[in-house]
Amino acid sequence: MVTAGAAPRAPTRPTSPRRAPAAGTSTGPEYPISREAGDRPTARQRELAREQRYVSTLYARLDELRERTQRRLDEVLAQGATGTHQNRSERDTFAAMYAGRLASLWAVENGLCFGRIDLAPDEHDTATGERNGTGTPGAGRERTLYIGRIGLSDDDQRRLLVDWRAPAAQPFYRATPAAPMGLRRRRHLRTRGRRVVGIDDDLLDPDTLTDADHATLSGEAALLASLAARRTGRMRDIVATIQAEQDRIIRDDLNGVLVVEGGPGTGKTVVALHRAAYLLYTHRERLERRGVLIVGPNPTFLRYIEQVLPSLGETDVLLSTIGELYPGVRAEAAEEPRAAALKGEARMAEVIAAAVRDWQRMPDGPVEIPLGRHTLRLDRRSLEAARQRALRSRRPHNQARAVLVRHLLTVLARQAARRLGKGLIDETELEDLREELRTEPAVRAALNRLWPYLTPQRLLISLYTSPERMARAGLAPAERDLLLRDRPRPGEPYWTEADVPLLDEAAELLGEIDEAVLRATALAEEEAAAARAARDEDERQRLAYAQEVLELTGMAEMIDAGRFAARHQGDEPYLTTAERAAADRTWAFGHVIVDEAQELSEMAWRMVMRRCPTRSMTIVGDLAQTGSSAGARSWADVLDPYTAGRRRERRLTLNYRTPAEIMAVAADVLALVGPGLRAPESVRETGAVPWAVRLDDLSGLPEIVNAEIVTDGRLGVIVPHSRAAEIGALVAAKVEGAVAGPGAEALDAPVAVLTVTAAKGLEFDVVIVVEPGLILTESPRGPSDLYVALTRATGGLGVVHTGPLPPALARLRPREAPAGRSGPARR
Numbered sequence: 001m002v003t004a005g006a007a008p009r010a011p012t013r014p015t016s017p018r019r020a021p022a023a024g025t026s027t028g029p030e031y032p033i034s035r036e037a038g039d040r041p042t043a044r045q046r047e048l049a050r051e052q053r054y055v056s057t058l059y060a061r062l063d064e065l066r067e068r069t070q071r072r073l074d075e076v077l078a079q080g081a082t083g084t085h086q087n088r089s090e091r092d093t094f095a096a097m098y099a100g101r102l103a104s105l106w107a108v109e110n111g112l113c114f115g116r117i118d119l120a121p122d123e124h125d126t127a128t129g130e131r132n133g134t135g136t137p138g139a140g141r142e143r144t145l146y147i148g149r150i151g152l153s154d155d156d157q158r159r160l161l162v163d164w165r166a167p168a169a170q171p172f173y174r175a176t177p178a179a180p181m182g183l184r185r186r187r188h189l190r191t192r193g194r195r196v197v198g199i200d201d202d203l204l205d206p207d208t209l210t211d212a213d214h215a216t217l218s219g220e221a222a223l224l225a226s227l228a229a230r231r232t233g234r235m236r237d238i239v240a241t242i243q244a245e246q247d248r249i250i251r252d253d254l255n256g257v258l259v260v261e262g263g264p265g266t267g268k269t270v271v272a273l274h275r276a277a278y279l280l281y282t283h284r285e286r287l288e289r290r291g292v293l294i295v296g297p298n299p300t301f302l303r304y305i306e307q308v309l310p311s312l313g314e315t316d317v318l319l320s321t322i323g324e325l326y327p328g329v330r331a332e333a334a335e336e337p338r339a340a341a342l343k344g345e346a347r348m349a350e351v352i353a354a355a356v357r358d359w360q361r362m363p364d365g366p367v368e369i370p371l372g373r374h375t376l377r378l379d380r381r382s383l384e385a386a387r388q389r390a391l392r393s394r395r396p397h398n399q400a401r402a403v404l405v406r407h408l409l410t411v412l413a414r415q416a417a418r419r420l421g422k423g424l425i426d427e428t429e430l431e432d433l434r435e436e437l438r439t440e441p442a443v444r445a446a447l448n449r450l451w452p453y454l455t456p457q458r459l460l461i462s463l464y465t466s467p468e469r470m471a472r473a474g475l476a477p478a479e480r481d482l483l484l485r486d487r488p489r490p491g492e493p494y495w496t497e498a499d500v501p502l503l504d505e506a507a508e509l510l511g512e513i514d515e516a517v518l519r520a521t522a523l524a525e526e527e528a529a530a531a532r533a534a535r536d537e538d539e540r541q542r543l544a545y546a547q548e549v550l551e552l553t554g555m556a557e558m559i560d561a562g563r564f565a566a567r568h569q570g571d572e573p574y575l576t577t578a579e580r581a582a583a584d585r586t587w588a589f590g591h592v593i594v595d596e597a598q599e600l601s602e603m604a605w606r607m608v609m610r611r612c613p614t615r616s617m618t619i620v621g622d623l624a625q626t627g628s629s630a631g632a633r634s635w636a637d638v639l640d641p642y643t644a645g646r647r648r649e650r651r652l653t654l655n656y657r658t659p660a661e662i663m664a665v666a667a668d669v670l671a672l673v674g675p676g677l678r679a680p681e682s683v684r685e686t687g688a689v690p691w692a693v694r695l696d697d698l699s700g701l702p703e704i705v706n707a708e709i710v711t712d713g714r715l716g717v718i719v720p721h722s723r724a725a726e727i728g729a730l731v732a733a734k735v736e737g738a739v740a741g742p743g744a745e746a747l748d749a750p751v752a753v754l755t756v757t758a759a760k761g762l763e764f765d766v767v768i769v770v771e772p773g774l775i776l777t778e779s780p781r782g783p784s785d786l787y788v789a790l791t792r793a794t795g796g797l798g799v800v801h802t803g804p805l806p807p808a809l810a811r812l813r814p815r816e817a818p819a820g821r822s823g824p825a826r827r
């Protein structure tokens with residue numbers, strides 16, 4: 001997995017996941033008849049032992065493949081760094097291939113096999129389109145296929161395990177009693193490490209139930225156990241429990257724009273990630289070459305989801321925020337939401353274009369160039385003619401400069417010839433004179449002033465620091481005030497997330513500058529300092545990554561991290577597609593997935609669409625959760641300009657995260673977002689009633705947080721933006737292990753204090769929302785923000801407030817404040 005703006009991270013060796021206690025039966029919309037397991041323990045144990053034998057065979061095969069791959073890798077590396085360039089590059093390619101394969105084989109250790117389907121006699125061919133399965137062979141008899149994270153076969157090409165993405169596995173996710181797709185039974189295998197610890201069966205043809213079948217019936221147990229499991233701070237894959245409505249989206253066609261809408265917790269993110277894995281599996285060749293990009297709302301969210309794809313065996317996908325999509329720029333500065341909203345408006349494209357044109361204006365009077373005893377002169381007409389030629393070339397600014405320069409050098413050369421007393425000169429003499437003049441410092445300086453080389457950074461800095469330039473680019477006085485800034489100061493972050501699409505837009509209009517020219521025109525001080533800082537950080541991360549990969553693949557003793565990292569850096573076949581794409585602004589991806597897509601501004605969409613000219617995209621979001629004032633109000637508004645109205649829309653309707661008790665509260669807030677909006681239906685209840693505590697002041701908050709901490713789980717304290725620093729400091733000081741603010745640390749901490757923006761897309765076992773009244777009123781999208789905050793919990797929800805409780809939260813059950821903290825709870 002590669003994260004943009006940072007060096008790629010190595011897939012990590014999975015650790016043992018936390019397992020949920022078995023859950024009881026419930027009736028879900030897509031699930032067939034079910035009964036509680038365990039009433040015939042002996043039959044059940046026999047079944048467990050049978051499955052254990054099979055699963056052990058699979059792990060033995062996995063071990064064998066790992067050993068084999070490791071041996072091949074060792075052989076390639078043992079050849080050493082000798083031979084021709086071609087030999088070396090072939091060896092590197094093989095080494096990369098084996099190292100990648102090895103990483104994938106390690107990544108599937110946990111939950112290697114999680115399911116099995118039994119096909120009714122003679123039905124298997126039509127149901128699966130597959131020639132063979134495993135288990136009992138022979139025509140006219142029941143066939144069994146085991147489903148797992150990857151496909152495995154033995155040395156005679158007999159299939160042992162079917163990859164969950166293969167067509168043969170589809171009935172495992174889609175079959176229902178009404179449409180059994182040839183299945184008699186679907187079995188979920190629960191494993192701990194390599195041990196099979198549980199079996200849950202869905203019988204799709206109840207008429208054929210045998211006595212032994214009764215022992216393992218349990219229906220939705222696998223799903224409910226997974227939903228009730230404690231959160232670890234990292235998203236897990238759901239490969240064992242994908243639901244039918246989700247599976248249809250995961251396996252949807254690669255081409256065209258697919259929009260997936262759904263309320264909070266409906267699995268949009270997790271489905272999008274499984275779709276990426278499915279598409280890579282099904283269209284491997286196309287997508288491996290062009291790559292897959294996943295855009296997420298913030299770096300913390302990307303850390304939250306980054307393990308999902310490696311756990312599905314896919315490590316070569318680029319994860320990026322909008323702010324990280326411009327190579328070499330770190331968008332780390334904060335800015336006022338109003339400024340960000342303005343920068344996000346589509347008309348900024350015209351502003352940037354006007355800002356470029358502003359640099360292409362010619363002076364009103366003539367330009368005089370002293371040259372020894374003579375002075376050459378470019379009059380207004382020649383200047384304008386040169387400019388028109390450059391514009392007519394339709395090349396980007398930095399390339400069109402060559403057209404203008406050539407024209408003006410010709411004018412100057414003719415003039416110089418006349419001054420030197422030469423009459424008509426031929427083409428060769430003219431060329432010689434042009435080249436001579438080109439190297440004259442005075443000529444170069446004059447041409448540079450007329451049409452300078454521009455980097456996107458220089459263009460934007462010159463715009464933001466000059467009200468005159470902003471006015472000429474079409475910005476109104478109030479808008480200029482909003483955007484006006486000082487020049488960058490060394491060591492201080494300058495670029496904001498909303499600047500990135502503008503830099504990208506500018507880069508399109510300006511075009512590349514020759515490397516040599518860039519060096520010669522010496523970057524501005526601050527740009528050079530920023531570039532150096534970025535390079536040092538990249539270097540540090542690259543080394544850390546290299547070390548991780550080497551350890552993972554057992555190569556650490558054969559090659560040092562520095563050399564490995566250097567090889568990654570160069571233009572070597574060793575670079576993965578995602579790594580190459582991350583470094584190339586103009587890379588066109590084979591498929592782009594945008595998560596929390598409602599947050600993207602119009603300018604951000606322009607940038608994302610440039611990365612995906614084929615428009616093979618999955619767009620995932622919920623308009624009711626839009627928090628950014630630059631975000632979307634309708635999909636048609638943001639997508640029609642690029643898709644000509646052609647897009648497929650799918651809806652997810654069930655909420656797997658938030659229990660019904662919490663959704664009832666959230667639904668009242670959703671009504672404030674828009675009348676008629678419907679919250680998704682929760683698949684479970686917990687019996688825990690959401691509560692509210694009123695305090696006189698927030699000094700009592702840490703005590704409440706301490707009382708709610710979940711053993712081995714995660715608690716999120718969600719706070720208003722304007723009070724984030726103060727409340728974060730208070731909780732971090734008084735609650736052990738609490739972390740204030742976003743970042744990987746917040747994900748790993750037992751308690752994280754976050755704003756709604758930072759908590760977007762995340763989830764916690766328990767959530768405490770602080771000062772909901774302020775969250776509602778402090779931004780124009782306040783109701784959406786509060787809706788997002790309330791729907792982050794998988795278990796408990798509490799609200800702590802000092803002012804009156806907003807009427808929309810009337811369903812919360814009032815709770816006593818801790819003794820001495822305030823009087824009795826009141827509304």
Ligand SMILES: Nc1ncnc2c1ncn2[C@@H]1O[C@H](COP(=O)(O)OP(=O)(O)OP(=O)(O)O)[C@@H](O)[C@H]1O
Pocket residue numbers: 223226227236237238241242243246262263264265266267268269270271622625656657760761762763791
């Ligand atoms: N089929 C499933 N099996 C097990 N868990 C699931 C399933 N579908 C979703 N979940 C779980 O539900 C939770 C919510 O999923 P996810 O974060 O993808 O939802 P979302 O629609 O993106 O939510 P939001 O819009 O609020 O960010 C996650 O913990 C996810 O693992």
